[in-house]
Amino acid sequence: MQNNLKSEFSWSISRHNIFEYCERAYYFHYYGSWNGWTQYSDDLSIQLFKLKHLQTKELWLIHIICNSFKMAIAKQIVPDFSNIKKYVIKFILKDISSLKIKNWMDDPKQINLFSTYYEYADIDSIKTWALKKINNYFSHLHTNKTLNTLLKIPLTMQKCHDNNFKYFKINKLKIWLNPLSIYSYNKKLIAFNFNFDLSDSSNWSLSTALSELYILVHWKPKINDIVTPTLFVKENRNYTVYAKRNLKEVIQIVNKSTLKMKSRLSYTQKAYIDNFDKTTDQKKCHTCRFKEACMTK
Numbered sequence: 001m002q003n004n005l006k007s008e009f010s011w012s013i014s015r016h017n018i019f020e021y022c023e024r025a026y027y028f029h030y031y032g033s034w035n036g037w038t039q040y041s042d043d044l045s046i047q048l049f050k051l052k053h054l055q056t057k058e059l060w061l062i063h064i065i066c067n068s069f070k071m072a073i074a075k076q077i078v079p080d081f082s083n084i085k086k087y088v089i090k091f092i093l094k095d096i097s098s099l100k101i102k103n104w105m106d107d108p109k110q111i112n113l114f115s116t117y118y119e120y121a122d123i124d125s126i127k128t129w130a131l132k133k134i135n136n137y138f139s140h141l142h143t144n145k146t147l148n149t150l151l152k153i154p155l156t157m158q159k160c161h162d163n164n165f166k167y168f169k170i171n172k173l174k175i176w177l178n179p180l181s182i183y184s185y186n187k188k189l190i191a192f193n194f195n196f197d198l199s200d201s202s203n204w205s206l207s208t209a210l211s212e213l214y215i216l217v218h219w220k221p222k223i224n225d226i227v228t229p230t231l232f233v234k235e236n237r238n239y240t241v242y243a244k245r246n247l248k249e250v251i252q253i254v255n256k257s258t259l260k261m262k263s264r265l266s267y268t269q270k271a272y273i274d275n276f277d278k279t280t281d282q283k284k285c286h287t288c289r290f291k292e293a294c295m296t297k
């Protein structure tokens, strides 16, 4: 199988993570599923595109919470946690309805979960689980000082008040990141990130460093005027951590990772499935969203 590289190569933590997880899964995600959104694609691309959109229920919930906070910040809704919680519940119920009528069968971009695709899953029990988790999170989130400050900051002091991923370039390489918010406060530029229970603990400081680089590239402040708090949210508590990493080392990590990923492409920059090895760790295959397609290849 061969796929022309049709889009510009760009780097993100999630891309790096999936490559490290399994190169074959990386191929399926970034190359094999290409064009799978059109009905004229081959069956495998369509299948891979559908599988690429499967989420675990934990990640689904985290995305909903993060997006609800982003919307609250971007739309400047009353900075009241009960309002944000209402947003979260509204999105959960909307997705639960979509799962029940299996919208994903006609449109693979619609919500579908690993558990509702690969395993028998009672959708009502997923709803109960999600609402219970939300109650636990919100029972203490309102106590977090940094989050309270953030929600009260006027929109004019928000450096990017959109809902989207952001990117910057280093030596022509596009690097994506997804901070919760970037804002000015007390003469400082602050990039705020969330880290939930299940987020990969080894990469959170890389996220904060990317936020710092993004700010440096876009606004060129003094390095000491950048603050990068990360709010860790656990089931029953939360706390904020301020971390600084050596930015030269971070750029080296990104460059090394980029070189490794690009080394699997042909000299004409094409991706061939056989150049992306399957993992030898069977435990990873058990929880891999591409396992159905992988078995036939």
Ligand code: SF4
Pocket: 021, 022, 023, 024, 025, 278, 279, 284, 285, 286, 288, 289, 290, 291, 294, 295
């Ligand atoms: S099933 Fe296993 S080998 Fe195949 S893509 Fe997933 S993790 Fe990789």
